[in-house]
Amino acid sequence: MLTTACPPRGCWVCYAKRRIGEHTLLRSIPTRNRTVPAVDRAARLLDVLCRNGRDWGLTEIAQEVGIHKGTARDILLTLQQHGLVDRVGATGRFRLGSGAARLAQAAFSRLDVRDAARSSMLRLRDETGETVLLGVREEQHVMIAEVMAPARELHVSARVGQRLPLCAGSFGKVFLAEPGAFEEYLEAGGTLRAFTPSTQTDADVYAAELLVARAKGYALDDEEYLNGVRAASAIIRGPVGVALGAVTVVGFTARVSLRALEEIGEACREAAEESSRRVGRRSSVDQA
Template sequence: MSQEDQPPAAQTRRGSITALANGIRVLQTLSHYPTLRGVTELAAETGLHKSTVSRILSTLEEHQLVERDGTTRRYRLGVGTVAIAGPLLAHLDVRRAGGEIIREITATTQESTALVTWTGVDGVVVDHVDSPRLVKHITPVGTRIGRLRAASMQVFLAECTAGHRQRLYSTNGLSDPQDVEAGLDEVAQRGYGLNDGRTDPEEWSVAAPIRDYDGRCIAAVLIAVPRSRMTDAARADLPARAVEAARQITQRLGG
């Protein structure tokens, strides 16, 4: 059956779906640019006719999904998009965004994982998944991590200003922080912190930074393993898993 032979109701539904898809395409295109876009530019970027783009923008403007600059008559995303995303953003905190991801890591590696948020002074475990193995590291939810050589704290310290770090060293009674400071550039460059027996002779752990929409480090993915169980393969594999998990969570948080 050709489109012309279809009942009017079916043709209307098809037209509505097409209009919705085109509207989404315009919104997605605007989201890619921090600068104002004109009708001609949007038509070229979406592949739609200028008259179609103009009609779409008019409708979106009525619902505050786009805003038109009064001087240039060009468009940007409007506050209505924030209202739509608000309920989702409010619930996409670190635990909600990352809980499923760290559970997948534990299921695959059989090792303990955790999400640690940064308070500006120490880390706080907000989610934890125990290894199913008999010998394991357990970090219950609510545990505060303040040891500066811990993997998650290395990640947080690497993001701090020098002045902030000095205050933390003083608070922790660390008179000679050179062994901590010396590794922070490497932590920042490679993208993860590593604790190979530095806080506990029996602990090996890796942590990678989770960032918010503004690029700030707000938490870390932590994988902890008894050192006696570590292998060369695990030493190569687990940091990559932590970094990838942190990247996925960051993306879910809008980063």
């Protein structure tokens, strides 16, 4: 005998039982997906904070999502407790927190940024005649994930797996120029170490340099990490804008003038944008 019975109200399945002797076969029948309003609103709030890489005011967030300011505030403060949202003390505006960055990194961990960046790195190496590096952030360090060395005998060398301090040179600047990254770095006990006489150790001046780097889309290093060496870096981003890595060109000051360094910075930005588009295409193919 086939019998059906509805489970308690609010349950997502109903059951069908068929008795065969002393045995009962239990079969679950999934019903239509239900949307949980509070979770839906929280997801839409996070989506707003993903846009444009800027801080958002409470009123404009509520307007974008189409909910009352009080409701938006309660949801944002709850997300803040879980590290998914940060509130900027001076302005009271909101931005994505480090918890959201960790989730994004986990989501994109299967994307091989090296494959996406390889052709652009090779082009940069051939055009500049200098060493090209790919770095990924690991907590308070940058790990060298790929090295493209030029054919010329005299060049800056690095090895895959080498770890650099997060505050070192242009690599550090592009990662710390991400919204909220420098503040989080300092709160976690990070400091600005003096690697050379040219290293900037004043936090306020360094923060201003990060704003310039964010506006340009690349950061420069004029003998700030190694004496006699200049470098430029730009961020490679995933499909939702998360920083997956950074591409860097590094060369000796004898060959890289300050004017040439700016041009290399622009070339790094273009290469990073190309690599970011490849990551996006690969992600779209994987999701299809």
